[in-house]
Amino acid sequence: MTQPQCSLSLPLGILREANQPLHLGSHSMRLLHTLLTSPDLLEPQFIYGIYLDDIHVSRYNSREEPPRMEHCAPWVDQQEPEYWEMMTQDMLRVIDIYDNILKEMLHIYNQRNHTLQILMACHMLPGGNFSHGQYELLFNGHDYIALNEDLRTWTAVGKAAEMLRQNWEESGMAQSSKTFIEGECMQLILEKLDHGKEILLRTDTPKIHVTRKVRADGEITLRCWALDFYPAEITLTWQRDRSNQTLDLDVIETRPAGDGTFQKWAAVVVPSGEEQRYTCHVDHEGLPEPITLRWEPPQPSVPNMPIVTGLVLGALLMGAVVTFLIWKKRTKGKERAGSESSLHGNIKPS
Known part of the structure; x- marks a missing residue:
């Protein structure tokens, strides 16, 4: 049997003062x-x-x-x-x-x-x-x-x-x-x-976000994520119109991320179109106060104005160049025709 190896990876750069007294949590x-x-x-x-x-x-x-x-x-x-x-x-x-x-x-x-x-x-x-x-x-x-x-x-x-x-x-x-x-x-x-x-005894603030996924039955799964936090103790809850959702709540146990921090999520199934009625509430030692957040629909992409302006100016400049070349070509044609006409007019029959 392969012998077990030590399973530890901690961010050693995050340190407190060595003589700091113990502040005991759970x-x-x-x-x-x-x-x-x-x-x-x-x-x-x-x-x-x-x-x-x-x-x-x-x-x-x-x-x-x-x-x-x-x-x-x-x-x-x-x-x-x-x-x-x-x-x-x-x-x-x-x-x-x-x-x-x-x-x-x-x-x-x-x-x-x-x-x-x-x-x-x-x-x-x-x-x-x-x-x-x-x-x-x-x-x-x-x-x-x-x-x-x-x-x-x-x-x-x-x-x-x-x-x-x-x-x-x-x-x-x-x-x-x-x-x-x-x-x-x-x-x-x-x-x-x-x-x-x-x-x-350090504290790492959780990184929090909400994701949305459409289920096969057409309903929506909203999942509230908390990542990269320490210590492990954290609270994740969902509310609908400010009322706690417990019956339909799916929560995983807090688990190690493998780098000395922890991760956790809580999910709730909601009717399509009612996503904004649900809020995720997160409480952790690393937060100055509990956080409340909703799922945010993706914003429609807005073109970059400098790029648009550059394209418009480029198109106008190109149009001006083409117009100038056409005008110049026509002008040369008229000058050539006038020269030939003048030349033929000076020759008299013998």
Whole structure:
């Protein structure tokens, strides 16, 4: 299997003062653990990634030589080598834990190819307070067991997952997960934000526009676009005659653009001819105030007056030249005829 590479591209030229204090907005930390088993592998392959606000921060792959934690962002490389060695040792302990979980599951399933994925996440409110957390286990791509919103109880899918849930309840797995999510995970957000505040705490104003497309049924799709913005939190809504449109609204999740910014759109279907009754409303940290905009019909093309004037003058000049040449030709013809007549008149018969 091809090892995953760091997926990060940030506009490093957009920086804040290095000593600027943290102004905390909404942030999230996701830790994704993946174990792969195959007849071709003597030991399960373990892949680990840390994501801050969908930005790949750090990674680990047990098949690399030597296997170790490494950074995926230049601002994370500020850590000393001892830090990465400590992180690598912590990762080896995590591998032992999840390897035991996988062994429990392999007692139930006979197949030899398996994928075990565990997502742990914490979400921070503006100001730095804890919002909510996640612990989800997927087996071979399917939901298996997950920690409920109270972070105290589990939801299991299927009889085999129910057996694992009972084991976890007896061992206090929920409490240890809750402690990590509300404590270490939140602290990890603050740590990464502090190291990368010049980039992560910047604000990029969204570029906004509205497009129009005719549907097969003759109705119109108006789509409001927000591009190249940061941070990811943004609000896009449509209104018809100042009333919110929610039933017919189609909104995609905010997604990374691949360059360290985000993009999002919201669409609404409207009757043809009623486009101007609909307005898109956008709110983002990078805007001094919310923006309202409509679809603007394309303006009819107006010819460039200097070009038109030049063409007219050119045509007049050309006409004058042609007229002059014709006049000159006619004048020469008359002069030649007069000369010949005068010449013939001076010759007398002998």
